Amino acid sequence: xxxISKLTATVDGKAILNGxxxxxxxxxxxxxxxxxxxxxxxxxxxxxxxxxxxxxGGSISFLGQDLLxxxxxxxxxxxxxxxxxxxVEIPGVAxxxxxxxxxxxxxxxxxxxxxxxxxxxxxxxxxxxxVQMKEEFLYRSVNEGFSGGEKKRNEIFxxxxxxxxxxxLDETDSGLDIDALxxxxxxxxxxxxxxxxxxxxTHYQRLLDHIVPDRVHVLAGGRIxxxxxxxxxxxxxxxxxxxxxxxxxxxxxx
Amino acid sequence: MSEGIANIAAYVAAQREQAPSLxxxxxxxxDTSRAQALxxxxxxxLPSQRDEDWKYTSTRAITRTAFTPAAADASCPREFVxxxxxxGLDAWRLVFADGFWQPELSQLDNLPKGVQISGLGQSLGSExxxxxxxxxxxxxxTPHGFIAMNSAFIxxxxxxxxxxxxxxxxxxxxxxxxxxSGEGFVSLPRNLVVMGAGSQATVIERHVSLADExxxxxxxxxxILADDASLNYQGVxxxxxxxxxxGGLFARLGRSARLQATTVTMSGALVRNDALVNLDDEGGxxxxxxxxxxxxRSHVDNHTHIxxxxxxxxxxxxxxxxxGDRGHAVFHGRIVVQPGAQKTDSVQNNQxxxxxxxxxxxxxPQLEIYADDVKCAHGATVGxxxxxxxxYLMSRGIDRxxxxxxLTQAFAxxxxxxxxxxxxxxxxxxxxxxxxxxxxxxxxxx
Numbered sequence: 114x115x116x117i118s119k120l121t122a123t124v125d126g127k128a129i130l131n132g133x134x135x136x137x138x139x140x141x142x143x144x145x146x147x148x149x150x151x152x153x154x155x156x157x158x159x160x161x162x163x164x165x166x167x168x169x170g171g172s173i174s175f176l177g178q179d180l181l182x183x184x185x186x187x188x189x190x191x192x193x194x195x196x197x198x199x200x201v202e203i204p205g206v207a208x209x210x211x212x213x214x215x216x217x218x219x220x221x222x223x224x225x226x227x228x229x230x231x232x233x234x235x236x237x238x239x240x241x242x243x244v245q246m247k248e249e250f251l252y253r254s255v256n257e258g259f260s261g262g263e264k265k266r267n268e269i270f271x272x273x274x275x276x277x278x279x280x281x282l283d284e285t286d287s288g289l290d291i292d293a294l295x296x297x298x299x300x301x302x303x304x305x306x307x308x309x310x311x312x313x314x315t316h317y318q319r320l321l322d323h324i325v326p327d328r329v330h331v332l333a334g335g336r337i338x339x340x341x342x343x344x345x346x347x348x349x350x351x352x353x354x355x356x357x358x359x360x361x362x363x364x365x366x367x
Numbered sequence: 368m369s370e371g372i373a374n375i376a377a378y379v380a381a382q383r384e385q386a387p388s389l390x391x392x393x394x395x396x397x398d399t400s401r402a403q404a405l406x407x408x409x410x411x412x413l414p415s416q417r418d419e420d421w422k423y424t425s426t427r428a429i430t431r432t433a434f435t436p437a438a439a440d441a442s443c444p445r446e447f448v449x450x451x452x453x454x455g456l457d458a459w460r461l462v463f464a465d466g467f468w469q470p471e472l473s474q475l476d477n478l479p480k481g482v483q484i485s486g487l488g489q490s491l492g493s494e495x496x497x498x499x500x501x502x503x504x505x506x507x508x509t510p511h512g513f514i515a516m517n518s519a520f521i522x523x524x525x526x527x528x529x530x531x532x533x534x535x536x537x538x539x540x541x542x543x544x545x546x547x548s549g550e551g552f553v554s555l556p557r558n559l560v561v562m563g564a565g566s567q568a569t570v571i572e573r574h575v576s577l578a579d580e581x582x583x584x585x586x587x588x589x590x591i592l593a594d595d596a597s598l599n600y601q602g603v604x605x606x607x608x609x610x611x612x613x614g615g616l617f618a619r620l621g622r623s624a625r626l627q628a629t630t631v632t633m634s635g636a637l638v639r640n641d642a643l644v645n646l647d648d649e650g651g652x653x654x655x656x657x658x659x660x661x662x663x664r665s666h667v668d669n670h671t672h673i674x675x676x677x678x679x680x681x682x683x684x685x686x687x688x689x690x691g692d693r694g695h696a697v698f699h700g701r702i703v704v705q706p707g708a709q710k711t712d713s714v715q716n717n718q719x720x721x722x723x724x725x726x727x728x729x730x731x732p733q734l735e736i737y738a739d740d741v742k743c744a745h746g747a748t749v750g751x752x753x754x755x756x757x758x759y760l761m762s763r764g765i766d767r768x769x770x771x772x773x774l775t776q777a778f779a780x781x782x783x784x785x786x787x788x789x790x791x792x793x794x795x796x797x798x799x800x801x802x803x804x805x806x807x808x809x810x811x812x813x
Contacts, residue, residue, distance in 0.1 A: 161762050162761075162762075163758055163762075164754070164758065184761075184766075184767075185758065185761040185762055186761045186762075186763075186764050186765060186766045186767070188762075189761070189762055189763055189764035190764045194762075195762050197759065197762075200759070201753070201755045201756050201758075201759040202756075203753075203756050203759065203760075203774065203777065204777060205774075205776075205777025205778060205780045205781060206773055206774070206777045210773075211760065211763065211765075211773075214760075214763075214765050214769070214773070215763040215764045215765060218763075218764040218765055218766070218769075219764050222764070254777075255759075271763065275763070275764070
C-alpha cells in the first residue's frame with residue numbers, strides 16, 4: 114500500500130524528517146507515536162502534499178505510484194485522505210457542497226459518472242449515522258462554529274464519504290472528550306477493510322484502546338526508532354517518552 | 368484640462384439645442400431647474416482627481432471625449448431584451464433604450480390599483496407641474512458635475528408611484544440598455560420612485576450594454592419614502608468591458624420607513640456609484656449592501672453617504688469586493704449623525720478580497736458624529752484567500768482553481784444571500800460564478 118524510504122523533509126529550512134522508513138500493508142492500521150516535535154505531523158502533511166513541507170530526499174510509493182510527484186488533489190483522488198489536526202473553518206461553503214464536489218472529483222478521476230442527487234443523499238445519510246451527526250450538519254458552513262469534537266467527527270465523516278485507500282489521522286484524538294473519542298474510534302473501526310490502510314498519528318495511547326493497531330512505531334528526531342505490536346504503546350504509556358530521548362541510538366539519528 | 372473644458376462646452380451646447388424639445392419645456396419650475404443644473408455643470412465641470420471625493424478615481428477616460436447625448440428616437444432590438452431577461456423572474460418591466468422608455472418592449476399589463484408605472488417623459492407631458500415639483504426633492508445639493516449633467520437633461524426615465532397602504536406583490540424591473548444609438552453616446556435617465564405612506568414594493572434597476580463599445584450611462588434615481596413605506600431596491604450593473612457608468616441613488620425616508628438597497632457591479636471599464644440616504648424622521652431604517660467585482664482593468668467606485676437626521680434610526684452597510692487582474696476598487700462610506708440624532712444605531716463594513724498582486728483597493732470608512740448617545744461601528748478589511756482553506760479543499764480532491772473559485776464565491780455569497788427575490792439571486796450567483804471562472808488563476812496570484 115505505502116512504502117516510505119529514507120524520507121527527509123524540511124520546514125522553513127529546518128530538517129524535521131531525517132531518513133524515515135515505513136511500510137504499511139493493505140488493511141493494516143499503524144500507529145505513529147512520539148514526543149512533541151518528533152516529526153509526526155510533518156509526516157502526515159508530507160503524505161498529503163501540503164505546501165511548505167519540502168521533501169529533500171527519499172521516496173514515497175503509494176500503490177506502486179510515486180506519491181511525491183502528485184499534486185495534493187491527485188493524491189486525494191487516488192485515495193489518500195488526511196484527517197487534519199486542526200480542521201479549517203470555511204465560512205460560506207456548506208458541508209454538503211464540499212462533499213459533493215469532493216466525491217464527484219474522485220469519481221471523475223476514476224471515469225465514473227457523477228452521483229445523482231438521490232444516490233448522493235442516500236450515501237450521506239448512511240455515513241452520517243456512522244459518526245452520529247444530524248442531517249442539519251450538512252447545510253452548515255464547513256467547520257464554522259463547530260466544537261472541537263464536531264470538527265473531528267466531521268473529518269471522519271468526510272473520510273467515510275470519500276472511502277480512501279489510505280487514511281492518515283493526524284492527532285484526531287486530541288481535544289476529544291471520551292464520548293466523542295468513542296464515536297470517532299467507532300467510525301474508524303467501521304471503515305477498517307482489507308483494502309484500506311490507516312495511519313494513526315497520536316501523542317497518547319488512549320486512542321489505541323479503541324482502535325487497536327497492527328503495528329506501533331515510535332518517531333523521534335525525525336525517524337522511526339522503535340517498532341512493535343500494540344504492547345509497545347502500553348510500554349510508552351507506562352514509561353513516557355523520556356527513555357526514547359535518552360536512548361543513544363536516537364541521539365545519533367537526530 | 369482644456370479639452371475637458373471644450374467638452375463641457377459641447378454638453379452645454381447640446382443641452383441648449385435639445386432644451387426646447389425636452390418634455391414639459393415651458394413649465395417654469397422645470398425650466399429653471401434645468402437651467403440651474405446647466406449652470407452648475409459649466410461652473411463645476413466634470414470631477415477630477417483633484418476633488419476629494421474622486422481622489423482614487425480618474426475620470427480622464429470619460430472627460431477626454433465629449434459623448435453625444437442620446438436622442439429620444441433611440442430604440443433597442445427586441446431579441447436583445449428577451450436574451451437579457453432573468454429566467455423565472457415574474458416582474459413588471461420597463462425597458463429603456465439609451466435612457467428612453469420603450470413602451471412596446473415593456474410589460475405593464477394588469478397593474479394593480481394604486482400602482483402607477485410609466486415613462487417619466489410621458490408623465491411630465493401629462494402632469495408637468497406635479498411631477499416637476501417632485502424632481503430633485505431627494506437630491507439635495509448637487510454633489511458633482513455628472514449629476515448636474517443628468518439634471519440639465521431631465522427628459523425620460525422611470526416614474527413609479529405607489530399609493531398609500533398599497534403592497535406591490537410583483538417586483539418592478541427597470542432595464543436600461545445603453546449603446547442603442549451606437550458608440551460615443553451618453554444616456555441620461557432620471558428615475559423617480561414615490562412610495563406612499565405604508566406602501567411596499569421591490570424595484571430592480573439594471574444597466575446592461577448592447578455591445579462592447581465606448582459609451583457612458585449617467586443615471587440618477589430618486590427615492591422618496593413616506594412614513595412606514597418599505598422599498599427593496601436592487602441595483603445591478605452589467606456594463607460592457609469598455610463601457611462607463613455613473614449612477615446616483617438619492618433617497619429620503621420618512622418616519623419608520625425602510626429602505627433595503629443592494630448594488631451589484633459585475634463589470635464595466637469604470638463604474639461609479641453614489642448613494643445618499645437621508646433618514647429624516649424617527650424610526651427609519653436603511654440598509655445599503657453591495658458586491659463589486661473588478662477584473663481585467665475594471666475600476667469600480669462606491670461612494671455612500673448615510674445621514675442620520677433624526678433620532679432612533681438604524682443604518683446597516685455591508686459592501687464586499689472581489690478584485691483580480693489589474694482591477695481597482697474604491698469604497699468610501701460616510702455616515703453622518705447630525706446633532707440631535709440620538710439613539711442612532713449604525714454599522715458599516717467593507718471587506719475586500721484580492722486575488723491578484725496587481726489588484727488595488729482604496730477603502731475609506733468615515734464616521735462623523737455630532738450627537739452623544741449613539742451606537743456606531745465601522746470596519747474595513749483587505750485580504751487574500753486563506754491558503755489553509757485552499758489546501759484543505761485540495762486535500763479533498765478539489766483542484767486549486769476550483770478551490771479558489773469555491774472560496775471566492777463563498778466570500779461573495781453573503782451579500783447575494785441578502786437579495787430576497789430567488790430568481791434574481793440565483794441569476795446573480797450564476798453571473799458571478801461565470802465571471803469568476805472565466806478569470807484564469809495564475810501562479811503569480813497565489
